[in-house]
Amino acid sequence: MIRLENVSKVYPTSARPALDDVSVEVERGEFAFLIGPSGSGKSTLLRLLIREDVPSSGTVWVANWNVGGLAGRRVPRLRQRMGCVFQDFRLLPNKTVAENVAFALEVIGKPRHTIRTVVPEVLDLVDLAGKAERMPSELSGGEAQRVAIARAFVNRPLVLLADEPTGNLDPETSAGIMTLLERINRTGTTVLMATHDRQIVDSMRRRVVELSAGRLARDDARGVYGVAR
Amino acid sequence: MMFVWREAFAGLRRNLTMSIAMVITTAISLGLLGAGLLAVRTIDRTEDLYYSLIAVQVALDEPTSADDRDCSSPVCTGLRGELEASPLVASVEYESRDDAFARFQRIYAGQSILQLVRPQSLPATLRVTMADPLRGEEIVTQYTGRPGVRNVVDQRSTVADLFSFLGSVRNATFGLAVVQALAALLLISNTIQLSAFTRRTEVGIMRLVGATRWYTQVPFLIEAVVTGVVGAVLATGGLVLGKVFFLDGLMSGRLLANTIPPIGMSDVLGYVGPVLVVVGAVIATATGYVTLRLYVRT
Ligand SMILES: Nc1ncnc2c1ncn2[C@@H]1O[C@H](COP(=O)(O)OP(=O)(O)OP(=O)(O)O)[C@@H](O)[C@H]1O
Ligand SMILES: [Mg+2]
Numbered sequence: 365m366i367r368l369e370n371v372s373k374v375y376p377t378s379a380r381p382a383l384d385d386v387s388v389e390v391e392r393g394e395f396a397f398l399i400g401p402s403g404s405g406k407s408t409l410l411r412l413l414i415r416e417d418v419p420s421s422g423t424v425w426v427a428n429w430n431v432g433g434l435a436g437r438r439v440p441r442l443r444q445r446m447g448c449v450f451q452d453f454r455l456l457p458n459k460t461v462a463e464n465v466a467f468a469l470e471v472i473g474k475p476r477h478t479i480r481t482v483v484p485e486v487l488d489l490v491d492l493a494g495k496a497e498r499m500p501s502e503l504s505g506g507e508a509q510r511v512a513i514a515r516a517f518v519n520r521p522l523v524l525l526a527d528e529p530t531g532n533l534d535p536e537t538s539a540g541i542m543t544l545l546e547r548i549n550r551t552g553t554t555v556l557m558a559t560h561d562r563q564i565v566d567s568m569r570r571r572v573v574e575l576s577a578g579r580l581a582r583d584d585a586r587g588v589y590g591v592a593r
Numbered sequence: 594m595m596f597v598w599r600e601a602f603a604g605l606r607r608n609l610t611m612s613i614a615m616v617i618t619t620a621i622s623l624g625l626l627g628a629g630l631l632a633v634r635t636i637d638r639t640e641d642l643y644y645s646l647i648a649v650q651v652a653l654d655e656p657t658s659a660d661d662r663d664c665s666s667p668v669c670t671g672l673r674g675e676l677e678a679s680p681l682v683a684s685v686e687y688e689s690r691d692d693a694f695a696r697f698q699r700i701y702a703g704q705s706i707l708q709l710v711r712p713q714s715l716p717a718t719l720r721v722t723m724a725d726p727l728r729g730e731e732i733v734t735q736y737t738g739r740p741g742v743r744n745v746v747d748q749r750s751t752v753a754d755l756f757s758f759l760g761s762v763r764n765a766t767f768g769l770a771v772v773q774a775l776a777a778l779l780l781i782s783n784t785i786q787l788s789a790f791t792r793r794t795e796v797g798i799m800r801l802v803g804a805t806r807w808y809t810q811v812p813f814l815i816e817a818v819v820t821g822v823v824g825a826v827l828a829t830g831g832l833v834l835g836k837v838f839f840l841d842g843l844m845s846g847r848l849l850a851n852t853i854p855p856i857g858m859s860d861v862l863g864y865v866g867p868v869l870v871v872v873g874a875v876i877a878t879a880t881g882y883v884t885l886r887l888y889v890r891t
Contacts, residue, residue: 414801437805444803454798458603471804515802 371422384578400575406558447516451531455500462496506537526557562589600812619824625770632763647748652716668741821877829866
């Protein structure tokens with residue numbers, strides 16, 4: 365589902381590559397953690413997957429798309445099949461919870477009656493059925509992140525990418541978010557999550573891909589956060 | 594599609610002061626353009642009017658004027674025959690001294706100048722209506738100084754001053770319209786850039802969810818088009834007010850009554866109004882499109 369072939373990324377403003385000859389593959393339906401110290405290139409890798417940036421060399425595949433070589437006007441199609449969740453939620457501040465979720469469907473041209481039935485279903489899934497008409501500013505961090513997940517998931521993406529989705533949340537709320545991501549993974553969606561959260565990684569025992577200074581340092585099928593250092 | 598309109602109007606409201614400035618500038622520019630168009634139309638009509646009335650007057654000398662009532666003298670018939678044979682000439686009419694005096698009395702009825710003029714001071718004339726009114730000078734040169742001819746006057750030259758005045762009014766209006774249009778363009782372009790900048794985070798999020806560039810940018814384009822159209826409507830309203838409160842008074846006054854054909858309400862609403870709406874919309878769209886292409890990358 366996701367395949368990187370000898371991918372390097374050098375930002376023009378820095379000498380050291382953010383990604384250095386990384387090759388890794390994530391199968392359809394898999395759940396994988398992407399870990400590594402700050403600055404190791406986790407966000408850069410995710411940015412290449414959604415074509416917010418292009419690799420300096422190597423090839424990035426998502427499903428059958430050669431992401432790096434995609435024409436600009438094809439990029440929306442790719443993103444419509446992917447869901448993204450971030451540490452800072454990235455909700456549209458002047459739209460309600462329901463509108464934020466509906467927006468992801470409007471963009472891909474879903475008819476209004478479909479939107480009207482699907483949005484409540486998904487809000488129900490993330491346990492926010494009662495807060496559909498709230499504005500993002502009226503939500504707690506955990507609630508806002510659940511809205512973001514609902515938005516990412518509402519059009520049944522092939523892949524869900526999460527960049528430190530629990531970075532701003534307390535452990536208990538984080539656990540709730542993880543339950544949600546697991547549930548989404550069980551529907552067949554491939555999940556790739558970048559994180560610093562040792563506790564989460566250790567308790568889930570899923571695949572762990574570790575980056576270190578832009579290089580692939582470790583790839584364990586049922587890993588833990590770190591070998592005791 | 595609802596989304597797009599909602600966003601556009603939200604955008605206009607967000608930068609309300611800017612939007613107002615934008616609409617006013619656009620309206621002034623289009624108003625001037627409209628005034629120019631009306632001037633052109635008036636000039637055309639005035640020219641039509643005058644060209645159908647004016648003629649080249651071949652005034653006959655004193656002996657012929659005094660004696661000939663119906664152009665039966667050899668001098669007069671000769672001139673007349675020659676004129677009628679000319680390809681430049683459409684028709685020739687003879688006006689005897691008595692006819693001229695009668696017309697003079699009609700025109701200046703009740704005015705003091707009438708007391709000063711006696712029939713003897715008016716010549717008999719051959720009124721030559723030109724096939725091409727612009728070539729009257731050729732008749733003037735051909736017939737000036739011929740036996741029996743007192744002088745030859747091309748009436749067109751006497752109204753040329755009026756046309757050149759109207760022409761410069763038109764040019765000045767168009768010139769101002771262009772300068773003002775430039776200001777409107779820059780203002781529209783700037784507002785779109787500002788609008789896009791204020792909303793860059795929002796647009797970034799939309800793009801992340803898979804919105805196309807087009808989808809996120811159409812609202813800005815609509816903002817521009819709405820500005821153009823509202824500006825055009827205001828401009829048309831301004832022209833109507835200008836016509837009713839200023840031009841109508843001026844045109845019916847002593848100086849200009851019957852000199853310049855009046856501008857009708859149908860000229861403003863049926864011709865200039867629609868033209869301005871189209872011009873406003875097209876220019877705003879073009880400006881918006883170019884701005885988005887060149888300056889807005891998200
Ligand atoms: N837009 C950019 N321009 C230049 N350099 C960048 C840019 N984005 C990231 N970098 C550099 O690339 C390297 C990797 O950054 P990246 O954000 O991928 O790290 P990360 O693993 O996500 O770190 P964190 O855990 O702190 O989020 C860093 O050295 C960073 O300074
Ligand atoms: Mg990061």
